[in-house]
Amino acid sequence: MRDGPQAMDSTQATSTGRRGPGPQTTGRSARRFRGEMALAAVAAAFTLAQLLLVRPGMGLGWDESVYVSQVSSHGPAAFFSAPRARGVPLLVAPVAAWSSSTALLRDYLAVLSGLALYLALRAWWGVLPVRVLATAGALFATLWVTLYYGPQAMPNYWVAVSALAGTGCFLRAQANRFDRTALWGVGLSATLMAWMRPTDAVWATLPLLVLMVGARRWRRLALLTALVGGLAVGAAEWVIEAYASYGGLGRRLSDASRIEGGLGWHVAVADQLRTLGGRTLCRPCTGAAPALPVTLWWYALPLLAVLAAVAAVRVRRTAATLVPLACAASAAFPYLFLIGYAAPRFLLPAYALLAVPLADLLVRLVRTAGRISRPLAVTVVTVALAGHLAVQFTVLEHTVRRTTAAHREWAAVATGLHRLGVRPPCLVTGENYVPIAFYAGCRSAATGGHDANTTADGVLRTARHLPTATLVAPVGAPPGYARSWTAHQVAGLRVYIAPSPVPGARP
DSSP states (O other), X not given: OOOSGGGSXXXXXXXXXXXXXXXXXXXXXXXXXXXXXXXXXXXXXXXXXXHHHTOTTOOOOHHHHHHHHTTOSSSOOOOOOTTOOTHHHHHHHHHHTTOOXXXXXXXXXXXXXXXXXXXXXXXXXXXXXXXXXHHHHHHHHTSHHHHHHTTSSOSHHHXXXXXXXXXXXXXXXXXXXXXXXXXXXXXXXXXXXXXXXXXXXXXXXXXXXXXXXXXXXXXXXXXXXXXXXXXXXXXXXXXXXHHHXXXXXXXXXXXXXXXXXXXXXXXXXXXXXXXXXXXXXXXXXXXXXXXXXXXXXXHHHHHHHHXXXXXXXXXXXXXXXXXXXXXXXXXXXXXXXXXXXXXXGGGHHHHHHHHHHHXXXXXXXXXXXXXXXXXXXXXXXHHHHHHHHHHHHHHHHHHHHHHHXXXXXXXXXXXXXXXXXXXXXXXXXXXXXXXXXXXXXXXXXXXXXXXXXXOHHHHHHHHTTSOEEEEXXXXXXXXXXXXXXXXXXXXXXXXXXXXXXXXXXXX
């Protein structure tokens, strides 16, 4: 029923003769306010946890250095390889373009990621009860990988919240053809996903496209236009750049596949399992899997997803459960079966989408339990979630501590380079060259590997007019072009410094 004069109680008329809001309208407003506050509380807690547990002292990582350097005033842009997209540089530009403070950047991203989580949950308003949405937000926000990557200059969290928001808006638009806000939400979510990672955007939205093309009752031209148009707008820059800088779209896709290890049938399920203990990159992925308490929640996900689907079918609320489950499976598929290595952040979109049906299952379990069994159900769910949280926060603390130590070593090497006379403008190559060069304000270059962007002759030509250093691991050997350079020991690395540049020399 729409709010209007007929819905108002005549006893609420004011002294001026105007009708006041009826009790039903007031009750709905109060419930709406409480719901908004519940979602806002989840998002605020997520932001606060990032600021307290992740932000302190953790410098930029390798990939972050690449993304931030594209817009930073701190130093030259690092080589931008074929798989990367410009979404993250655009995201961090409001801070990185004028400040080199990593702490400020982390604060900005933590607040922005909390706001994004709120908006993603809010996109599901009316599709599922607020208690389900708040629970879904809490489940996703308390994963160690979500907290770890929320304040980082990386694309995966943003693909995740965009996929979550877009799926909710899609279901709203299907239920109400007049919901223009939902249509805009689908388009904008698809645009943000494609800005961040075009290929991930396609995988995350593939089930929605299949539904609209293959099932008559799901066909809506306006909705299909919003989704496809959003993907096209978001991916446009990536496609244009492919022709401008990478030799065409086919060449860029081929290079991206090669850098990813050659996309094809690679079962990486066990590799992803090995990352659950805090390994941020598993390439090559060897060694034992973490202990069972650390991985138990991951084993439970498929079973819980099946139970959620069965429960949804029984109560005839299939769309709100099966659609996000299908999108989660599609988003996870390439990272479980098409690449030969693993990183936990790859599955963030799948976790975000899975959180909704799993939250619905947990809430339904507690609410539908009988008077006698309800206390038992509440106890079991509470104990299980408490154990899950303990594991997640333990892994997070370990990962943040280890990462912070590694980033401080990189900063120490950069400081050592400055002491040795390698100051901007300068060039750094070798071991961990990208982040260390960024910390030092130097250009970075590689003569081999996935990010090769120069040759040995190119490095030597640069060394004639710029301070140049090559970084070598303690057990490694310097490249041929640097064997005659002066060697130094700096923060656990051997640093080979080229002879002083010739005054007036040209590259």
